[in-house]
Amino acid sequence: MTQDLPARMLRLLSLLQTRRTWSGTELAERLGVTLRTIRRDIDRLRALGYPVEGTTGTAGGYRLAAGTDVPPLLLDDDEAVAIAVALRTATSGVAGIEETAVRALAKLEQVLPVRLRHQVATIQATTAPLPVPWSTGPQADPSTLATLAAACRDHEILTFTYTTSTGDTGPRRAEPHALVAANPVWYLVAYDTEHDEWRLFRVDRLTDPAPTGHRVTPRELPSPDAAAYVAARLVAAPARYTFHATVPADAETVRARTWSLPGRVHPLDDHTSTLDLAANNPHHIAEQLLTIDLGPTHTINGTPELAPYLEKLGQRLLRAARALTGQDDADTGTDKNGAAGR
Known part of the structure; x- marks a missing residue:
């Protein structure tokens, strides 16, 4: 079953933005249409101002070239959240990057769906930065961050599966307090209700977070703030x-x-x-x-x-x-x- 024209055009544009070159056959298979339809859709994109180039030969196909203007970008939910969070926390040695990031963020948030706007705001409100000289490890999943951030904001008990540094995996139940970004590793500061103590959880080792619907009064953290707590734990490790x-x-x-x-x-x-x-x-x-x-x-x-x-x-x-x-x-x-x- 093929998609209607507007949806198919958006899907085609999204595909062209994810890879340098696509063959006509690959695009036709992805969209469930004929090569003739692909050629027509490519012509429609060109008419709309998108610089789609066609190449010939055995490796021929289509690619989205650089144009004189930046064309609209199509982002899925995770991509939009990731970019917005990155813009909110943009701090580097590049002169003027913070001001430029604010302008770009304003444009992005203006067109974000309400559900994504709330996710971005929640992650920002419940995250504390922790500058570190370096840190290695897998990065956190955006949807997981969104779930954890919402639970921190609402003081809602979470259940999740956690894998320790020794490889032991098991269920956890905790009262989330805050997220701390020690680039690129994210940490969840939470009170482990089963062990009756504060714990530090690496978000990349955490899977299947699920809100329980049970809200609690926030406990007092045994540190001035979440970043200080994480720093103290890392120093003591x-x-x-x-x-x-x-x-x-x-x-x-x-x-x-x-x-x-x-x-x-x-x-x-x-x-x-x-x-x-x-x-x-x-x-x-x-x-x-x-x-x-x-x-x-x-x-x-x-x-x-x-x-x-x-x-x-x-x-x-x-x-x-x-x-x-x-x-x-x-x-x-x-x-x-x-x-x-x-």
């Missing part, structure tokens, strides 16, 4: 590698340069602070240390197994510096493979 040093700089400067979590940097006086780093990936600690000057300090300790990684990074930087000044590998005491000379 065990890590394979650790590094501690006294740094000749004020705590605010050290924290900003290393992008350290709150709790990793402590002031000793106006010009000195302590830095505690921990990670399962030694390269993360090495990269953070590149941002600061440790000075002639002797108060350095940590995991001895971290030393080879720091030394290796130092050798790489030294070789790069020598190369810039025209000195060869022999001057650095290393061979061309980076091994230390004997």
